[in-house]
Amino acid sequence: MTEGPFPRPARRFESVGFSEIVKVRNRVIELLGAGRRVWRFEGGEPWMNTPDAVKDAMGAALARNQTRYAPSSGIPELRQAILEKVRTRNRIPADAESPVVVVGGMQGLFAAFATLLDPGDEVLLFSPYWTPIVDLVRYHQASPVLVPTAAARSEGLAKALARRTTARTKVLYWNCPNNPTGDVFSRQEVEEIAAFARERGLAVVSDEAYEDLIYEGAPNVAIASLPGMYERTLTVFTLSKSYSMTGWRIGYVVAPERYQSAVKTVVLYTTNGVSTPTQWAAVEALSRGSEFVAQWREGYRARRDRLAAGLTAAGFELETPRAALYLFPKTPSWLSEDSREAARALLDEARIATVPGVVFGPEGEGHLRFSFSVSDEMIAGGVEALAAFAAQGAGRR
Numbered sequence: 001m002t003e004g005p006f007p008r009p010a011r012r013f014e015s016v017g018f019s020e021i022v023k024v025r026n027r028v029i030e031l032l033g034a035g036r037r038v039w040r041f042e043g044g045e046p047w048m049n050t051p052d053a054v055k056d057a058m059g060a061a062l063a064r065n066q067t068r069y070a071p072s073s074g075i076p077e078l079r080q081a082i083l084e085k086v087r088t089r090n091r092i093p094a095d096a097e098s099p100v101v102v103v104g105g106m107q108g109l110f111a112a113f114a115t116l117l118d119p120g121d122e123v124l125l126f127s128p129y130w131t132p133i134v135d136l137v138r139y140h141q142a143s144p145v146l147v148p149t150a151a152a153r154s155e156g157l158a159k160a161l162a163r164r165t166t167a168r169t170k171v172l173y174w175n176c177p178n179n180p181t182g183d184v185f186s187r188q189e190v191e192e193i194a195a196f197a198r199e200r201g202l203a204v205v206s207d208e209a210y211e212d213l214i215y216e217g218a219p220n221v222a223i224a225s226l227p228g229m230y231e232r233t234l235t236v237f238t239l240s241k242s243y244s245m246t247g248w249r250i251g252y253v254v255a256p257e258r259y260q261s262a263v264k265t266v267v268l269y270t271t272n273g274v275s276t277p278t279q280w281a282a283v284e285a286l287s288r289g290s291e292f293v294a295q296w297r298e299g300y301r302a303r304r305d306r307l308a309a310g311l312t313a314a315g316f317e318l319e320t321p322r323a324a325l326y327l328f329p330k331t332p333s334w335l336s337e338d339s340r341e342a343a344r345a346l347l348d349e350a351r352i353a354t355v356p357g358v359v360f361g362p363e364g365e366g367h368l369r370f371s372f373s374v375s376d377e378m379i380a381g382g383v384e385a386l387a388a389f390a391a392q393g394a395g396r397r
């Protein structure tokens with residue numbers, strides 16, 4: 001048998017990483033497999049189960065044999081429910097063709113970048129950022145251009161963006177509320193960003209995965225709701241966090257007319273849509289609006305505050321965020337300032353799983369990400385283990 005050489009994978013993969021958060025999770029699974037107890041704060045999903053009403057809606061769809069191919073951009077009932085939601089709640093002036101149902105926020109972001117990016121384009125994004133964004137941009141052979149958030153806020157957001165804008169800048173990725181910091185930008189800040197995007201003729205990819213998980217203060221301002229912004233914005237929403245549906249894999253993109261056909265084409269040729277029964281479950285979820293989150297909000301807040309108190313007592317410095325699922329403290333002096341080393345020590349020596357801040361960009365270095373969206377027992381046990389480890393660590397110094 002003669003055999004020629006094996007073709008290598010496409011070059012694009014040379015610059016695309018594989019989620020480091022998944023690497024942490026794999027190590028945790030290894031420890032659990034070896035029978036060890038692990039205090040798990042590395043995740044990023046709601047602590048509640050999917051509501052029964054949503055599960056029942058999928059069961060009912062199956063019983064009705066709604067199991068066949070659906071239009072690849074979504075069943076009309078779901079697209080209509082999305083349209084009403086984004087027009088009334090988010091105040092986005094969407095039209096009937098704007099909503100495209102996707103396989104979670106991840107496919108929505110993939111479709112948004114695939115729609116907008118040519119090789120060589122540049123994408124502005126504030127840092128710290130959600131890790132996969134840089135890889136999604138690179139997958140499309142474009143370049144991420146980081147804008148350090150804290151420095152930009154003191155310099156002035158538009159000024160900081162302007163300094164990093166070139167003739168190749170085409171897109172601004174916007175994630176509010178933010179993962180990993182839990183920051184929510186003020187209306188005034190969102191207006192400043194919008195004005196900048198309009199003046200420079202940029203498209204915006206707005207990732208609003210955490211829009212419902214805001215515990216205090218003003219609600220999120222959808223950037224596409226501001227004057228002249230809908231026309232240049234692809235807004236990506238997901239049911240993962242709002243309805244405790246991370247494993248169902250469903251979300252939606254809201255696209256203005258000029259981008260609708262491209263977004264739909266990406267969905268057609270990647271997944272040909274979302275599973276039909278899942279879409280029926282989503283119709284039920286959206287019909288409940290914010291009902292479930294309203295029931296869960298107090299539980300989130302209590303968990304956030306309990307974990308923040310435990311971290312503070314162990315010497316971590318942090319600002320309590322008003323949104324999302326995470327605390328993003330500075331590593332204390334008794335732990336390494338190198339966040340990978342700090343996360344390694346916590347996991348290997350105290351069985352506490354976190355995500356090293358550096359995976360969220362250079363501005364995340366010196367921090368660790370802890371999810372507070374875990375069970376009460378996990379918070380109690382984790383805080384106890386941390387206090388014991390801190391006492392040992394302080395003793396070592």
Ligand SMILES: Cc1ncc(COP(=O)(O)O)c(C=O)c1O
Binds near residue numbers: 044105106179251
């Ligand atoms: C900022 C941000 N955007 C989007 C997503 C995508 O979520 P999903 O693909 O589960 O809808 C996540 C998930 O963690 C996220 O943190």
